[in-house]
Amino acid sequence: MAGLISLRSTRVPFLTKSKPSPLHHKPSKLSMNPNPRAGNRFSVTSIEAQQAEFSTVNEEDELKAKEFEVRMLQEEVAASQGIRIRRRPPTGPPLHYVGPFEFRVQNEGNTPRNILEEIVWNKDVEVAQMRQRKPLSLLKKSLENAPPTRDFLGALKEANRRTGFPGLIAEVKKASPSRGILREDFDPVEIAKAYEKGGAACLSVLTDEKYFKGSFENLEAIRNAGVKCPLLCKEFVVEAWQIFYARIKGADAILLIAAVLPDLDIKYMTKICKMLGMTALVEVHDEREMDRVLAIEGVELIGINNRNLETFEVDISNTKKLLEGERGQLICQKDIIVVGESGLFTPDDIAYVQEAGVKAVLVGESIVKQSDPGKGISGLFGKDISL
Numbered sequence: 001m002a003g004l005i006s007l008r009s010t011r012v013p014f015l016t017k018s019k020p021s022p023l024h025h026k027p028s029k030l031s032m033n034p035n036p037r038a039g040n041r042f043s044v045t046s047i048e049a050q051q052a053e054f055s056t057v058n059e060e061d062e063l064k065a066k067e068f069e070v071r072m073l074q075e076e077v078a079a080s081q082g083i084r085i086r087r088r089p090p091t092g093p094p095l096h097y098v099g100p101f102e103f104r105v106q107n108e109g110n111t112p113r114n115i116l117e118e119i120v121w122n123k124d125v126e127v128a129q130m131r132q133r134k135p136l137s138l139l140k141k142s143l144e145n146a147p148p149t150r151d152f153l154g155a156l157k158e159a160n161r162r163t164g165f166p167g168l169i170a171e172v173k174k175a176s177p178s179r180g181i182l183r184e185d186f187d188p189v190e191i192a193k194a195y196e197k198g199g200a201a202c203l204s205v206l207t208d209e210k211y212f213k214g215s216f217e218n219l220e221a222i223r224n225a226g227v228k229c230p231l232l233c234k235e236f237v238v239e240a241w242q243i244f245y246a247r248i249k250g251a252d253a254i255l256l257i258a259a260v261l262p263d264l265d266i267k268y269m270t271k272i273c274k275m276l277g278m279t280a281l282v283e284v285h286d287e288r289e290m291d292r293v294l295a296i297e298g299v300e301l302i303g304i305n306n307r308n309l310e311t312f313e314v315d316i317s318n319t320k321k322l323l324e325g326e327r328g329q330l331i332c333q334k335d336i337i338v339v340g341e342s343g344l345f346t347p348d349d350i351a352y353v354q355e356a357g358v359k360a361v362l363v364g365e366s367i368v369k370q371s372d373p374g375k376g377i378s379g380l381f382g383k384d385i386s387l
């Protein structure tokens with residue numbers, strides 16, 4: 001039951017308890033027919049007891065079948081939007097399932113198809129466990145004690161005006177699945193302070209532990225150390241619960257990845273961010289994702305990732321490609337700020353993406369690796385931008 005409600009309340013907010021799934025199936029023959037093998041061997045009371053037990057089993061079965069169908073429907077909606085990342089390993093329909101044939105055959109291959117899918121499946125399990133320990137009701141109470149939000153978008157615009165360069169989101173990043181450990185002597189607070197001193201407008205803090213060696217403790221510590229730059233929580237968000245959690249830990253903004261989240265989730269989560277005073281950075285990697293996100297009302301900040309999260313390939317011309325022609329015009333009309341993300345190492349790289357139309361950049365590797373990450377910023381821009 002809990003699973004079904006959690007699915008409804010996060011991934012498919014429009015499904016309500018009273019509405020049957022559009023794919024609702026008739027009860028199976030088995031569910032209408034109490035144990036056929038029981039025959040006449042039992043007394044009346046024992047048959048009644050068995051029937052009672054059977055009906056609960058059937059109810060559970062029905063619920064499992066519905067849960068399965070909802071999940072299949074969600075996957076179908078996601079696939080229709082071009083989302084290749086499946087949200088969970090397919091576990092198969094419940095025993096005796098008599099739903100549409102295509103659901104039974106679709107359900108193959110319970111190993112992740114790429115690293116992003118693996119991360120997302122792991123995240124689903126991780127979040128379910130965290131949420132059990134700290135239910136949303138509890139998180140909502142802690143909101144009052146959370147540090148106030150700072151204006152992430154405003155800080156980027158201001159830095160862009162002040163320096164004439166794209167506003168910098170400097171990433172506190174210890175490791176990544178594609179590059180391994182980037183910095184052994186990793187002190188998140190020290191790095192954050194050096195970035196701020198070096199002229200970063202905002203900071204991005206990775207909170208995924210398993211693949212990026214980040215943590216929410218890092219985010220909290222940076223916030224509590226008095227760093228004034230607004231903070232982006234760099235997570236793989238699969239549920240709205242994570243946004244509340246990030247806020248409590250001091251985040252001012254959060255990443256939403258279009259390759260993972262269907263349109264409706266992005267819309268719903270963007271609203272939650274606004275409600276909490278946070279900025280959503282919606283990340284895209286290809287034209288299709290960009291078009292989807294441009295059609296979602298309320299999106300103010302879009303990140304173009306030059307790294308393909310399925311293959312790790314990096315190509316900074318991706319930023320240019322996605323900002324050409326009508327897309328670029330629409331972005332201007334809508335007053336959306338675009339962030340060029342990943343693979344930026346030199347002043348030429350910065351000039352290239354700026355020319356393409358970005359007003360902000362998100363940089364990790366090239367600056368976090370420098371012995372003084374603050375000086376790394378001057379190296380990246382070819383100029384001291386701290387003044």
Ligand SMILES: O=P(O)(O)OC[C@@H](O)[C@@H](O)c1c[nH]c2ccccc12
Pocket residue numbers: 171173234235283305341342343344362363364365366
């Ligand atoms: O270290 P780089 O190449 O400068 O990239 C930083 C940032 O763009 C990258 O960490 C990133 C962009 N989108 C993500 C989504 C999840 C994890 C990480 C990322």
